[in-house]
Amino acid sequence: xxxxxxxxxxLSGRTAIVTAAGAxxxxxxxxxxxxxxxxxxxxxxxxxxxxxxxxxxxxxxGIARVVQADVSKRGDVERTVAExxxxxxxxxxxxxxxxxxxGGKPTKLxxxxxxxxxxxxxxxxxxxxxxxxxxxxxxxSSNHGRFFVMSSTQGLHGGAMNPAYPAAKNGLRGFxxxxxxxxxxxxxxxxxxxxxxxxxxxxxYLDRNAHMREAMMKGFAMRRLGxxxxxxxxxxxxxxxxxxxxxTGLVIPVDGGNYTLL
Amino acid sequence: MVITTGVSLGGSIADxxxxxxxxxxxxxDTAKTCGSxxxxxxxxxxxxxxxxxxxxAAQSKVGAPDLFVVSAISPAATRSQPLISMSDSDWNTACDxxxxxxxxxxxxxxxxxxxxxxxxxxxxxxxxxxxxxxLVALSTALEGQRGLVKSVARQWGERGVAxxxxxxxxxxxxxxxxxxxxPFKMDAVPIALGRRPNLTDELPALLGYLASPxxxxxxxxxxNFDGGEWMLP
Numbered sequence: 264x265x266x267x268x269x270x271x272x273x274l275s276g277r278t279a280i281v282t283a284a285g286a287x288x289x290x291x292x293x294x295x296x297x298x299x300x301x302x303x304x305x306x307x308x309x310x311x312x313x314x315x316x317x318x319x320x321x322x323x324x325g326i327a328r329v330v331q332a333d334v335s336k337r338g339d340v341e342r343t344v345a346e347x348x349x350x351x352x353x354x355x356x357x358x359x360x361x362x363x364x365x366g367g368k369p370t371k372l373x374x375x376x377x378x379x380x381x382x383x384x385x386x387x388x389x390x391x392x393x394x395x396x397x398x399x400x401x402x403x404s405s406n407h408g409r410f411f412v413m414s415s416t417q418g419l420h421g422g423a424m425n426p427a428y429p430a431a432k433n434g435l436r437g438f439x440x441x442x443x444x445x446x447x448x449x450x451x452x453x454x455x456x457x458x459x460x461x462x463x464x465x466x467x468y469l470d471r472n473a474h475m476r477e478a479m480m481k482g483f484a485m486r487r488l489g490x491x492x493x494x495x496x497x498x499x500x501x502x503x504x505x506x507x508x509x510x511t512g513l514v515i516p517v518d519g520g521n522y523t524l525l
Numbered sequence: 526m527v528i529t530t531g532v533s534l535g536g537s538i539a540d541x542x543x544x545x546x547x548x549x550x551x552x553x554d555t556a557k558t559c560g561s562x563x564x565x566x567x568x569x570x571x572x573x574x575x576x577x578x579x580x581x582a583a584q585s586k587v588g589a590p591d592l593f594v595v596s597a598i599s600p601a602a603t604r605s606q607p608l609i610s611m612s613d614s615d616w617n618t619a620c621d622x623x624x625x626x627x628x629x630x631x632x633x634x635x636x637x638x639x640x641x642x643x644x645x646x647x648x649x650x651x652x653x654x655x656x657x658x659x660l661v662a663l664s665t666a667l668e669g670q671r672g673l674v675k676s677v678a679r680q681w682g683e684r685g686v687a688x689x690x691x692x693x694x695x696x697x698x699x700x701x702x703x704x705x706x707x708p709f710k711m712d713a714v715p716i717a718l719g720r721r722p723n724l725t726d727e728l729p730a731l732l733g734y735l736a737s738p739x740x741x742x743x744x745x746x747x748x749n750f751d752g753g754e755w756m757l758p
Contacts, residue, residue, distance in 0.1 A: 337613065372628070372677050373635050377572075380628060384621040388665060392616050395661075396609045421675020421745055430624050433672025437664035440656025442608060444708065512656060 271324075273504055275300035277407055279356035280347055280398075282334050282390065285312025287462040288413065288491045289360040290319070295496025296503070297325030301356065304347045306332045334361050335385035340393035344401070354401035356503055359391040359412045366428035367464065375427050387431035391438060399446070408451035409503050412439060414514045416457045416522040432457075436514045443512030454502055455514030458495045459521050461488035484520025494519075526583060526590040527563075528552045528634075530570045530626050532603055532701050533596035533648075534693070534724065539563040541729040542592075550583035550590075552576075570597075570626050576633035584637060592736035593634050593645045597626035602666055605659030605704040619662035624669040631677055631688075642685030644736040647674050651692035651755050655708045671747060678745030687744035689735055693728075694721055694751040710754075717753025 274296060284293040285307040297303045297320040305320075305327050307313035313329035320327040330346050332339040347354050363383040370379070391412050402408030417424070418432030435455055443453040465488055469476050480486045489495050498517040501507060516522045527542070527549065529535035536558025539551040543562040550564040551557075557565045564586045568579035584590065602619035611619075627647060634645060652660055653667035671690045678688040695702040722728065731750060734740040749755050 372680055373632055375628060375632070377625070380621075380625050384624065388620055388669075389616070392608070392611075392620070396611075399609045417676075418672045421672060421679055423676060423679035426673050426676035426680065427628070429676040430628065430669045430673035433675075434620070434624060434665045434669025436672075437653045437656070437666070437668025438661060440653070440668075441658065441661040441664035442656075444656050445608060445658040445661060 269298050270500070271298070271300040273299040273500065277355040277503070278302045278304070278347055278351040278353055279358065279503075280304040280306055280343060280354065281358040281360060282306045282332070283361035284316050285309060288458055288460050288495050289358075290316045291460065291491025292358055292360065292496040292499050293327065294320055294323070294325070294492045295500050296356065297327055298323060299500045299503070301503070302351045303327045304343065304350070305329045306334065306343050308333055334390035334393070337393045340390065341397050344394070344397040348401060353405060354398055355405040355407045356409045357394055357398050357402070357411065358499065359394055361386050361390055362413070363387065366425060366431070368425060370425040370427070372426045380427055383427050383431050388434055388438070391435065395442060402446070402451045403449045406450065407503070407505065407508075408446075408449070410442070410446070410451060410453045411499065411502070412455050414439075414455040414457045416459070416516055416518060419457065419514070419516070419522055420524070439514055440512050447511060450508070452502075452508065452511040454511060456495070456499065457514055457516040457518060457522065459483065459488055459518035460491045460495050462491060482521055483518070484523070487519060489517065489519055526550045526552065526580065526587065526592070527594045528576075528580065528630055529596040530554050530630075531623070532598040532600055532698065534697060535559070535596060536563075537724055538594055538728065541725040542732065544725065545729045545733060547729075548587045550587045552579045552583050570629070573629045573632045573636070576630055577636045580633055580637050589641060591643055592732060593643060594648060594732060595627060595630050595645065596648045597623050597630060597670065598649060598663070599623045599666070602660070602663035603701050605706070607659065608661040611662060616662055620666045620669070623666035624673065627670045627673060631673070635681075638684075638686065640684065642741065644741055645686060645688045646691055646732060646735055647671075647688070648691045648693065650695045650698055650702060651749060651751055652695050652702065652705060652707070654692060654749070654755050654757070657705050657707060660705055675745045682744055685741065687735065687741045689744060690747040691731065692747065692749050692751065692755075693724075694754055696721060697724055715754060716751070719752070721752050722750055
């Protein structure tokens with residue numbers, strides 16, 4: 264149980280879908296939402312990773328259900344939404360967290376192939392589109408509708424590592440701004456989150472580049488990467504609360520003060 | 526060199542640059558919209574090689590360009606409609622396809638540039654900066670292209686190639702976005718200059734600056750060329 268997110272009444276009775284919740288930020292967000300009382304659909308490609316997350320949630324007293332889904336496929340997205348509604352009677356929160364692993368692979372613009380772009384855009388851009396279409400009536404009737412996409416500060420400042428990644432992540436910024444205007448009259452908040460989390464790959468990178476750690480951390484006002492559950496998940500819990508209902512159309516860096524140029 | 530696919534102002538931009546003394550080619554997948562001073566080259570934007578061949582052919586007519594102006598906007602992205610009504614194929618064309626067209630155009634430019642420096646400007650309507658209901662795919666595509674611009678600016682900086690973004694007011698695109706419901710601004714002065722910039726005189730001047738030695742010190746930037754309607758935070 265996390266002290267930071269243990270607020271079991273805050274989101275009690277609400278239902279959330281978190282994609283790619285089998286590890287990293289997705290798992291942390293799923294745990295945090297469950298800590299705050301939400302019923303969580305753990306949507307994963309590999310069931311075993313989802314079951315690990317569901318077990319962690321159950322051990323902490325939360326409620327979770329695993330759905331196997333490849334969110335780049337419309338049918339899988341629609342089935343995930345249907346299973347959430349059938350299991351819990353409605354849907355209030357969607358967290359589009361899935362991303363292609365290719366985004367983290369250093370690649371020159373000239374080396375990006377059609378297949379690489381297709382894979383990255385299918386997960387980063389098409390999946391939120393499929394979810395938006397599938398969940399709209401449920402979020403509209405929720406009175407607490409929240410639709411999140413996980414963006415990145417690389418989209419904001421243009422990370423040089425792989426141009427397809429900032430393109431997809433900043434594309435989500437446009438998606439958020441426009442969809443927020445479209446769904447605002449229905450009381451649905453559409454938000455982006457640009458997280459900086461100490462995921463396993465980030466920890467591995469820091470371990471392999473220990474000599475750079477201090478310099479890297481100086482880029483963060485808080486001198487650390489965020490905890491997926493307490494820091495990133497905690498921020499999403501706050502954004503799901505009624506206190507945050509008048510905020511929409513933004514991509515919010517949850518990054519300990521790394522990207523401050525807005 | 527002006528390179529456009531789908532909806533754009535390619536012809537008028539090319540004419541404006543030619544009127545300012547430039548040797549200009551227009552590579553596009555639309556019917557010829559430019560005047561006789563501009564060399565027009567058709568291109569179907571199906572692959573990097575196709576675009577590169579078209580750019581190389583245009584280059585043989587007008588010489589190696591100092592400036593590339595690129596626009597990639599799918600007509601499917603301009604029809605105002607709720608996102609939940611959009612078909613899969615329209616989404617793919619309007620969003621993924623438009624970003625990919627910009628991406629392969631930049632790849633093609635890279636292939637003809639070799640080690641030569643140049644200025645590259647991607648251009649689109651400012652609708653995506655504020656977000657516009659009914660145009661989610663367009664907003665996603667344009668902001669995706671703006672993210673691409675910043676990233677490529679970082680990758681190409683050492684080569685002396687500057688890459689920037691210019692936003693124009695939606696009205697600059699004629700009736701293309703006539704159905705769009707633009708966000709209302711509670712400002713006493715909705716456009717700071719009280720007028721729209723002149724696309725045939727003032728836009729070529731901005732593009733000329735970005736292509737100049739001084740302008741090439743600017744890269745990865747976004748310019749709102751709208752008379753001060755929208756101001757980036």
